[in-house]
Amino acid sequence: MKVWQCVVCGFIYDEKVGLPEEGIKPGTAWADIPESWACPDCGVAKADFEMVEV
Amino acid sequence: MNPIVVLGSGLAGYTVIRELRKLNRDIPITLVSRDSGDYYSKPMLSNAFAQHKDATNLVLNSATEMAKQLDIQLFTHTEVGAIHRADKKLETSVGTLHYDRLVLALGADPIRILLQGDAANEVMSVNDLADYAELREALNGVKSIAIMGGGLIGCEFANDWAAAGCAVTVIDPGAYPLASLMPEQAGTQLLQPLAQLGVTWRFGTSIQRMDKAATGYTLTLAGDSTLNADLVISAVGLRPRTQLANDAGLAINRGIVVDEQLRSNDASIFALGDCAEIQGKVQPFVLPIMHAGRALARVLNGEAAKVQFPAMPVVVKTPAHPVAVAPVARDAVGAWKELASGHGVKMGFFDGQNKMIGFVLTGEFAGERSEMTKLLAV
Secondary structure (H helix, E strand, C coil), X not given: CCEXXXXXXXXXXXXXXXXXXXCECCCCCHHHXXXXXXXXXXXXXXXXXXXXXX | CCCEEEECCCHHHHHHHHHHHHHCCCCCEEEECCCXXXXXXXXXXXXXXXXXXXXXXHEEECHHHHHHHHCCEEECCCCEEEEECCCCEEEECCEEEECCEEEECCCXXXXXXXXXXXXXXXXXXXXXXXXXXXXXHHCCCCCEEEEECXXXXXXXXXXXXXXXXXXXXXXXXXXXXCCCCCCHHHHHHHHHHHHHHCEEEEECCCEEEEEECCCCEEEEECCCCEEEECEEEECCCEEECCHXXXXXXXXXXXXXXXXXXXXXXXXXXXXXXXXXXXXXXXCCCHHHXXXXXXXXXXXXXXXXXXXXXXXXXXXXXXXXXXXXXXXXCCCCCCEEEEEEEECEEEEEEECCCCCEEEEEEEHHHHHHHHHHHHHCCC
């Protein structure tokens, strides 16, 4: 399980936690999130996330 | 070969470099910044205080990390005095720099409104990380804050500081919050939720004088009413930084004029971000910058790319009453229609052919942003 961070606004996507409020179940790998997904905080595209170490 | 030189280390400058590096690892790139060159998220400046974040917490990557990651030569705290286009060189505080192509990502300056009074020059504004550091210092022990401007930044700050326990007064000559982005029925939705948090709204007036008081300042508003505040913040808008480009003879309108390839009237000089006017529009928001950065990276890499902007909704970070808006141009022909009502509004802007070309979602509807964006006719 990895953690990803939006390079624009710092929003964190944690694969372990998912985003249940957006219908993304806990444990959803980043690769399985659709390309059309956008950061819930700032709206940038999936391509603008980077992996961060925790 | 001389490098591509990028002026400015904000989101625009770093985005174009990051995107170019994805396409080309060999091309030499130099970044010149007048500040620290640390990479941070500008949108976070307006919701960092309630989260107890100081300026150092907001740095996502230090300048050194960025330079290494992106394999660039980086000059920080460096001022650029002039662009000599004929010789393709820059006069800077660290000497002469030659460029093959030049990217202007200079940003914008906060607009300052001239006030009377003995403390008129103590108005603060928050437009970059250094400003935020200064603000954090000034906020120590502050109980009341006056904000000039009830637009996007004014509302975000008001929400953040009120949530942190400050008494916030927002002063705006207009009639309601976010007036440049949305109709009155939508903007007024913010009044009550933010008031409950501790925000006092003063519309239809403006600060005329700012004088030192026993503690803080006395502000005199048009109509002669007064109020006291420990701190005064100006959030009335941004003006593109065009001086350097203007001195070099580049075409300027509101911003540095560039075409759909982000190219100015000098074929070797490009501009993007808050300083640029792309196809007649200055769009100082995150998404337009990301799209422009991506297109410019391809152009710099020798491709025949053009920037194409999809629908780009703007999110207003007011957790007390969240807002997402796909604004329409001031001169757009059509009408706003209410699509649903509840705790907030859901409205669309429909043109003459009954196509939805803009929307605003507030409160309980704010989460429908991506569905609504798909319905937009672009």
